Amino acid sequence: xxxxxxxxxxxxxxxxxxxxxxxxxxxxxxxxxxxxxxxxxxxxxxxxxxxxxxxxxxxxxxxxxxxxxxxxxxxxxxxxxxxxxxxxxxxxxxxxxxxxxxxxxxxxxxxxxxxxxxxxxxxxxxxxxxxxxxxxxxxxxxxxxxxxxxxxxxxxxxxxxxxxxxxxxxxxxxxxxxxxxxxxxxxx
Amino acid sequence: xxxxxxxxxxxxxxxxxxxxxxxxxxxxxxxxxxxxxxxxxxxxxxxxxxxxxxxxxxxxxxxxxxxxxxxxxxxxxxxxxxxxxxxxxxxxxxxxxxxxxxxxxxxxxxxxxxxxxxxxxxxxxxxxxxxxxxxxxxxxxxxxxxxxxxxxxxxxxxxxxxxxxxxxxxxxxxxxxxxxxxxxxxxx
Numbered sequence: 418x419x420x421x422x423x424x425x426x427x428x429x430x431x432x433x434x435x436x437x438x439x440x441x442x443x444x445x446x447x448x449x450x451x452x453x454x455x456x457x458x459x460x461x462x463x464x465x466x467x468x469x470x471x472x473x474x475x476x477x478x479x480x481x482x483x484x485x486x487x488x489x490x491x492x493x494x495x496x497x498x499x500x501x502x503x504x505x506x507x508x509x510x511x512x513x514x515x516x517x518x519x520x521x522x523x524x525x526x527x528x529x530x531x532x533x534x535x536x537x538x539x540x541x542x543x544x545x546x547x548x549x550x551x552x553x554x555x556x557x558x559x560x561x562x563x564x565x566x567x568x569x570x571x572x573x574x575x576x577x578x579x580x581x582x583x584x585x586x587x588x589x590x591x592x593x594x595x596x597x598x599x600x601x602x603x604x605x
Numbered sequence: 606x607x608x609x610x611x612x613x614x615x616x617x618x619x620x621x622x623x624x625x626x627x628x629x630x631x632x633x634x635x636x637x638x639x640x641x642x643x644x645x646x647x648x649x650x651x652x653x654x655x656x657x658x659x660x661x662x663x664x665x666x667x668x669x670x671x672x673x674x675x676x677x678x679x680x681x682x683x684x685x686x687x688x689x690x691x692x693x694x695x696x697x698x699x700x701x702x703x704x705x706x707x708x709x710x711x712x713x714x715x716x717x718x719x720x721x722x723x724x725x726x727x728x729x730x731x732x733x734x735x736x737x738x739x740x741x742x743x744x745x746x747x748x749x750x751x752x753x754x755x756x757x758x759x760x761x762x763x764x765x766x767x768x769x770x771x772x773x774x775x776x777x778x779x780x781x782x783x784x785x786x787x788x789x790x791x792x793x
Contacts, residue, residue, distance in 0.1 A: 497789055
């Protein structure tokens with residue numbers, strides 16, 4: 418049993434992201450991450466299963482946040498409005514952590530395996546959101562379509578935010594993309 | 606140089622799908638596929654890079670079909686109508702090949718790696734459709750959103766078709782899912 422290290426998880430995460438940007442994800446070893454964080458490899462493996470998990474452990478919290486927001490939305494809210502509110506709440510959290518979200522995104526964009534993993538996580542997110550809508554009594558087809566449309570809007574808004582030169586606000590991009598999707602589908 | 610084998614590709618594909626269903630994808634070897642088709646392993650590798658490619662080589666033709674339909678749609682067609690027509694055309698081809706499409710789907714559903722590969726192919730398809738819309742002069746944001754919405758509709762329609770007990774028609778499920786998505790987004 419190693420001794421308890423204050424904020425070991427946060428230190429390991431920061432060290433890993435720095436190294437993935439500097440040297441590339443493939444080239445970085447767990448030993449280097451631990452050394453940069455001033456911790457041991459053993460401590461690393463108490464917090465993360467492998468070096469990829471450093472990039473994806475947040476997906477679980479994001480899923481809980483989105484599902485929780487959906488289940489807790491006012492009963493009167495239409496499915497698409499419940500999804501929009503949940504995505505904007507998630508967007509606001511991303512916005513607060515902008516520097517590390519952008520760094521993470523650069524790492525993922527540079528590696529095909531990581532891009533694939535990200536796609537899978539997004540598909541799982543869509544499926545969890547559809548389940549949450551079903552718990553609200555939304556029909557199967559409507560739940561799936563609303564959740565998939567929501568994830569499409571989120572992905573595209575996220576990409577625009579990442580590429581925006583004016584550092585706009587992510588929740589704003591989400592609202593704008595959703596409005597545009599509505600216009601597209603009604604032939605507007 | 607081996608001798609030319611009449612319809613070797615089709616025979617190999619049929620043999621592979623049969624074996625993947627009977628024994629599982631993982632458990633099947635290329636040697637077994639070639640033997641079942643009455644051909645050599647060498648012939649197999651002239652047609653397919655590996656046993657996974659037997660399941661995914663069709664994605665290229667599907668992409669060409671969809672992009673071609675989009676580029677060739679009437680100039681006056683709204684992006685969403687161009688996408689709907691392209692997807693229904695693809696759906697009609699799936700419908701014609703129903704038995705082998707269903708068999709392929711069963712194989713993919715049973716294997717996590719294959720499900721991941723399928724997700725990636727769908728993302729590539731969405732990106733190719735968005736590019737085709739841009740060639741029609743559609744704006745960047747609209748092109749991405751329309752293509753992503755189209756793929757979401759197609760995926761969900763496809764799933765409903767696969768699970769349908771009444772063996773309904775795939776283009777019909779596509780139209781129905783698109784109409785439902787429109788209703789969802791306008792809060793209908």
